[in-house]
Amino acid sequence: MNNSFLQCISDICGTELSSVVSGGKYSVYGNTVAVVEGHKGIAFYSREKVCFFLRQGMLEICGDNLEIRCLEKNCGVICGKILSVAVQDGKK
Numbered sequence: 788m789n790n791s792f793l794q795c796i797s798d799i800c801g802t803e804l805s806s807v808v809s810g811g812k813y814s815v816y817g818n819t820v821a822v823v824e825g826h827k828g829i830a831f832y833s834r835e836k837v838c839f840f841l842r843q844g845m846l847e848i849c850g851d852n853l854e855i856r857c858l859e860k861n862c863g864v865i866c867g868k869i870l871s872v873a874v875q876d877g878k879k
Contacts, residue, residue, distance in 0.1 A: 792859050796822050799856060799864055813846060815872060821848050821865040829858075837865050844876040 800816045813823045823846060826839035837853055839846045853867035 792857065792862060795857050796862070796864055799866070813872060815869055818869050819866060821869055821872065823848075823863045823865070825861055826863060827861075829855075829863075834867075839863065841874070844874060847871075847873045847875070849873075 800820050800822065812825065813821060815821050823839055826841060826846065828840045829837070830840050830845055831838040832855065834853055835849060835851065837848045837855065839848075848865055848869060848871075850870045851868040853865055853869075855863060856866045857864040
């Protein structure tokens with residue numbers, strides 16, 4: 788992860804860089820921006836749903852007019868109207 792990506796996240800979210808930096812989590816800002824850290828790739832993408840593979844399971848972001856604004860190894864920024872975020876643990 789490089790500083791330019793982290794600065795991009797803080798600029799999009801309108802937050803301090805220090806509040807964005809941490810590992811293995813997701814954060815939602817104002818129901819319009821979701822920052823995902825520690826993902827293992829995209830499982831599904833549409834304007835209504837974005838799913839990320841996690842180490843064990845999947846993260847599902849649902850909403851309207853979703854778009855991937857920034858995507859790098861392990862980190863991603865989704866913008867749009869975020870209605871819900873769910874984590875499935877992958878256990879059967």
